[in-house]
Amino acid sequence: MSLSKLVRSTSSIPARQLAARNVGASRAVCSNCRPISNETSQSRKAGLSLSRRIQVSSQRTYASSATAIRPPEQTVDIIPTSRPARSVPVAGAASTSLLLEDIRHLLVTEIGGADEWLGRVEAALSDLEAQRRGRIGVFGDHLAAPQDVISALLQDPLADSEATRQALLRRHEASNIEVFEIRQDVKLHRDPEALAIPSSWLQASGYDVVEVNAQDTDAALSTLLSTDAHIVVLDPIRLIDTPQLSVMLPSLLAQGTVHFVINGHLPPNVSQSTVETSLRDQLSRIKIESLDGTTFDQATSTITFVQAEKALTALDALATGLQDHSASTSASKAHTFEVFQRKFLHSNIGPLQTTLHQSLSSLAQPQLHTAQQLATLAISHISNVISADRDSTRAASHTVSELRRSAMQAASKAKHTSVSSRGIDGAMVEGGVQYEMDKLKGDIERSFDGRLSWLGLVGRLRVDDVALEMGGYLGNRFGVELERQIIFETGELSQLQTDLDHSADHIIRQLSNPTHGPKPKTHPFTSPLLSNHLSTLSLSIPPLAPTSLLTPILIRRDQLVGLSVPRLQLSAQRALLSTYSTAFLGVSMSWVSYVPPVDLISAGTATGLGLLSVVASLAMGQRLWGRAQKRFWRDWKRVTGMMKGDLQTRFATALDTQILAKPLAAAEGLEKLIQKREKRLDELQDRLDKLRLRL
Incomplete structure (x- = not known):
């Protein structure tokens, strides 16, 4: 047991x-x-x-x-003898x-x-x-x-x-x-x-x-x-x-x-x-x-x-x-x-x-x-x-392989030289997205330390300048240099799209209508269905315009100007109002405590309390303004951080749906047609079927 x-x-x-x-x-x-x-x-x-x-x-x-x-x-x-043990054959093997x-x-x-x-x-x-x-x-x-x-x-x-x-x-x-x-x-x-x-x-x-x-x-x-x-x-x-x-x-x-x-x-x-x-x-x-x-x-x-x-x-x-x-x-x-x-x-x-x-x-x-x-x-x-093997590129002709290779190589080169991909981990490269954003951030920080500092706002007795100056500055300077570079890259992509489309059309005509001797012969790769598909695809793909890739910059700029700047303006108004209100209340309470019939403190004490309330109100306003700036910089970090990813996504989408769509479709269609000629694989399949019957 x-x-x-x-x-x-x-x-x-x-x-x-x-x-x-x-x-x-x-x-x-x-x-x-x-x-x-x-x-x-x-x-x-x-x-x-x-x-x-x-x-x-x-x-x-x-x-x-x-x-x-x-x-x-x-x-x-049992000590074995010099004669080896006799092996027993496997029955039915x-x-x-x-x-x-x-x-x-x-x-x-x-x-x-x-x-x-x-x-x-x-x-x-x-x-x-x-x-x-x-x-x-x-x-x-x-x-x-x-x-x-x-x-x-x-x-x-x-x-x-x-x-x-x-x-x-x-x-x-x-x-x-x-x-x-x-x-x-x-x-x-x-x-x-x-x-x-x-x-x-x-x-x-x-x-x-x-x-x-x-x-x-x-x-x-x-x-x-x-x-x-x-x-x-x-x-x-x-x-x-x-x-x-x-x-x-x-x-x-x-x-x-x-x-x-x-x-x-x-x-x-x-x-x-x-x-x-x-x-x-x-x-x-x-x-x-x-x-x-x-x-x-x-x-x-x-x-x-x-x-x-x-x-x-x-x-x-x-x-x-x-x-x-x-x-x-x-x-x-x-x-x-x-x-x-x-x-x-x-x-x-x-x-x-x-x-x-x-x-x-x-x-x-x-x-x-x-x-x-x-x-x-x-x-x-x-x-x-x-x-x-039937689906592999081994059976594909050198012409189709060259079409796919040249298209992917051109797309990879364009992607690596794009401004959206420019940069090194742990460092900055001039002309990259992070470099341009940091340069713009430095200008805004200097403005916060100067004209838009808290004492500057209090001295002018108004905070409307915050929205005017910040909104105008961001609207005119945010991503301007990036826009110039992207417009230039869009022109290069448009030319690449034209060249690849022409190359795909040329290969389709070359493989579909070869001429041998006095009479043209129909090539086995002829496919009216593939030709119609490529023609329809050419009509459905829109050409690249100069502003096709600028959408991420425009959206992020509008977010800052339309949301972050108004919040900053409102915070400045609240801080200024709180400062004035606190100062006025402190001075008033000091004066009331000094004059009859209250007459609780002396004139010197009342003056000191009034000055103290003014200083405290200024400090409170400074703190509120500092918090408003921190909220603004949080918005800035979030918006600029997502903008680079948006640019990369938009660039990759343009490559896949506009630049590479037609040449890759042509290569895929031709590879499927080439597979029909794989006679050697058919013969091998016949031999395999005979072995399968013996199981």
């Missing part, structure tokens, strides 16, 4: 009694580690064989009740091998540029040369902690020796191994990229574990496609919304068995059903088009929630309790078994072991099935390459 069932069966026994029962009967069995031989290591890397060990006494079973009450039997290695060989030939001679798929097909051919144990690939990023899941999945403290347990837990220490294999053997072996352990779960399932930690997506996918089943470990927040999984999942789901394991604590106020619904919703958006036209059904996916951290804590507690043989620690042993029972049940590792075992047991001939599925994916890849 499984470890989780054993936990449930012992949960009814008091922990103290269970601890006392296991004190004398449980012990850690350590076996010396020795390196794998070169022959075995090479065989593992090629995926053709596994190290073969046997037990002297009894066959090991997965988490059996026998292992719960006694340590595992001693094991010995002849037709699949021939199909893979034809696919490999097609990849080498016709497709090209698909080294990763060529390597995958060749690896599948090599894999079919000899029968092997099943392989289950495990993948997940560091946030999902897939290594912890595998550590919890494969541990059996009731049967594992301490050396086996530590080798499993520390298999990735001080290393960054991209592909790590854990396989079943009767004794513990370790080399840099593999670990052979006597594992109950591996023995019962008949599968070895291949952990994939490659950062390169193609390399990771190649390794996973060479395995017979897959465990995808996810964190409960992002689920499959990660860069690598979004690329690999379509191929993994199309290949076959995928188990999704969600590891970790759920977010607050989130249930497992909610997370599962979100995952299935993400899976439903993955379109897996198979050769028969059916799509991937996400409802068939197996989803398991686990907490590997709790499982490791529970297993560690159990292993510690089993190693302690002191009779004086029965209380601590009781606590240890309580921790194990509680945390292991909550971790849900037991149901995961059972689910995986049942699912893997249902796969008949997994090695052959994996090769067949890889052949299907390889044919699908070739089909995608053919479809992409």
Whole structure:
């Protein structure tokens, strides 16, 4: 029975009694580690064989009740003779091998540029040369902690020796191994990229574990496609919304068995059903088009929630309790078994072991099935390459490519030399938008310090000059130099538009009406529909006028003159009125306090209070005027900051909708016509269809 069932069966026994029962009967069995031989290591890397060990006494079973009450039997290695072990051929692999060989030939001679798929097909051919144990690939990023899941999945403290347990837990220490294999053997072996352990779960399932930690997506996918089943470990927040999984999942789901394991604590106020619904919703958006036209059904996916951290804590507690043989620690042993029972049940590792075992047991001939599925994916890849080649510029003529290149190059040059794009981060360039705005800002600041200073306004007893001077200054000076530069650039863009339109018309006539010999022949690229489309497009595109690109400057200028300046004028009026009112009130109160019948203060005191009220009113007015200026500068920063973006957007819109519209439309239409002549791709498609019929 499984470890989780054993936990449930012992949960009814008091922990103290269970601890006392296991004190004398449980012990850690350590076996010396020795390196794998070169022959075995090479065989593992090629995926053709596994190290073969046997037990002297009894066959090991997965988490059996026998292992719960006694340590595992001693094991010995069978020393291999000089004669190598005879490999067992894969039953029924002849037709699949021939199909893979034809696919490999097609990849080498016709497709090209698909080294990763060529390597995958060749690896599948090599894999079919000899029968092997099943392989289950495990993948997940560091946030999902897939290594912890595998550590919890494969541990059996009731049967594992301490050396086996530590080798499993520390298999990735001080290393960054991209592909790590854990396989079943009767004794513990370790080399840099593999670990052979006597594992109950591996023995019962008949599968070895291949952990994939490659950062390169193609390399990771190649390794996973060479395995017979897959465990995808996810964190409960992002689920499959990660860069690598979004690329690999379509191929993994199309290949076959995928188990999704969600590891970790759920977010607050989130249930497992909610997370599962979100995952299935993400899976439903993955379109897996198979050769028969059916799509991937996400409802068939197996989803398991686990907490590997709790499982490791529970297993560690159990292993510690089993190693302690002191009779004086029965209380601590009781606590240890309580921790194990509680945390292991909550971790849900037991149901995961059972689910995986049942699912893997249902796969008949997994090695052959994996090769067949890889052949299907390889044919699908070739089909995608053919479809992409039909749409690529490889079939386009040099004339059409030159039209597109010259149009894009001219547009890029115009964009980089435009005043709207002029400038350097952290510095200013003369003639740029920021340079002109800063120069104008300096003039306004000098005006605020001079004629429009607070004392200047108070001395003139009027603030109407604020609106007149500021409005006139901004209306006459704001963006004037930028307007001159943009008008000049508009003329250059208009000439560029004319040249590109003429070039597109010339190429259309050249490809549509070639002359060969005495009689003109209709060129295969002739398309009345394309000609009509370009003629309609020419009539619908308005020419560039000198003021076409000035709209952002005019709008931002009107915002300052129509909104910011009136607000500044109103603030000045309020400040001046507050100053005069406060001063008059202070002087009046001082005078009233001095004259009879009040006669509260002396003449000197009244004079001092009156002067103090005047000074205070001036200070208050100065503060109000300063606040008004700050509001004005906030408006200024917002308006001038958005103006540069508006100019860039307007310039880019003019390039896309007016300058490049016709030449790009002509290039696109001609490329579609050229694709009709791709006879070589048609022949390749016929060969691919014949291979598809052999699946």
